[in-house]
Amino acid sequence: MNRKVLIYCPVFLPQQTGYSHAFANLVQNLLNEGFLVDVLIPGVAEGAEPMSHPHLRIIRKTFALNIWMLGLFYQYFCLAQYIYKLHRSNQYRVIFIETGDHPLLIAFMREQLLHKTVVRFHSTSDTEYLVSGRHFKYRLKRVFWKLFAAPRIKNLCSTSNYHLNYAAENIIGHRAFNYDDVVVNTISLNAHTGKSDAEGRVFFMLGRMDEEGYRQKGFEPLLDALRLVGSGFERTKSKLIIVGDGVWHEHFKNEVSRYGFVELHRSMPHHEIIKVLSKVDVVLLPSLYEGVSMFALEALGYGKAVIFSKTGGLIGMVADNGILVEPGNHIELANAIDAMLYTDKLDAFKNNSLKRALTGFSPQKQMEQFNNMLSTLSH
Secondary structure: OOOEEEEEOOOOOOOOOHHHHHHHHHHHHHHHOOOEEEEEEEOOOOOOOOOOOOOEEEEEEOOOOOOOOHHHHHHHHHHHHHHHHHHHHHOOOEEEEOOOOOHHHHHHOOHHHHHHEEEEEOOHHHOHHHHHOOOHHHHHHHHHHHHHHHHHOOEEEEOOHHHHHHHHHHHHOOOOOOEEEEOOOOOOOOOOOOOOOOOOOEEEEEOOOOHHHHHHOOHHHHHHHHHHHHHHHHHHOOEEEEEOOOOOHHHHHHHHOOOOOEEEEOOOOHHHHHHHHOOOOEEEEOOOOOOOOHHHHHHHHOOOEEEEEOOHHHHHHOOOOEEEEOOOOHHHHHHHHHHHHHOOOHHHHHHHHHHHHHHHOOHHHHHHHHHHHHHHHOO
16 A cells, blocks of 8 residues: 655744644654655755654755745745655655645646645634735735635645634635545643642643734633633632733733733743643633644643633534633633632543543544545545
């Protein structure tokens, strides 16, 4: 059986983002299953590659033409031609494009490769932002999708059913695809967690505080919720740890300065985030919209109770392991936080998060879905 796979992804390790860790997890899971994996990344190598395996080849390529707009077309035309060249040499079983953010790449792909090319919509940047984002880059991408890319996709994928349907309805348009299904992001379980030195319960939240991220991640509804529930933190001697950087950080810092129970950090390396995560009790993600967040998955994998918004990929992460709240509803958020401050079911929530990670987001689940995809493409 041909087990050669080409993965195109926009970011990869050593970049420390949720996307890069999600892509790296997929690569590692494929290698563990005996696949031969080529990873194509736009850019140039900087130092030693962070992943090494006899069956892994990381290819970093850049094609630049310093003429605005024409350079953009040139970059993706060259990438598409390079993918064709790689395929002629390797005869890949599947070409897995890990983003819907690059419509011009799909536009320039050779027709004979499209039947084995799967495009996975991965995040809010290629779904909600793409459809309704006001920034010029989103308006431009919408044009590229409509004119060049959407009619060419034969195989559609996402990390959640929510965004699979969202992409089909709002970006590509309903039609019969050769393949359209979910391949989840994945997380390994780590039930061996430490204990915080706090007297009460510890809540944890992180998110970008740039112009787009501050609104998306729900920081304003959180501030409104804290005005209602702040006394509960004080009575129970609990605390809230928040990590977020961007132009809104100072504003948020001023707003929470009145709360002695809030511990705010501008930034934190991933290994420190994991260290903190291992010791907290509850993870907050009150996003207005959200993909299959790696931070949310890490919360499940580390066995944390959760308070997530009822949107996007977060919906499938919550059953009996926490509370879903309506996006932007600060009263529901305050009630959920208050419930977590006093609940006697905290340990049950934590155990159920581990179970949810195992059944829905384990490496084994991801490989089962990936192999189902290959089986469909081979018919």
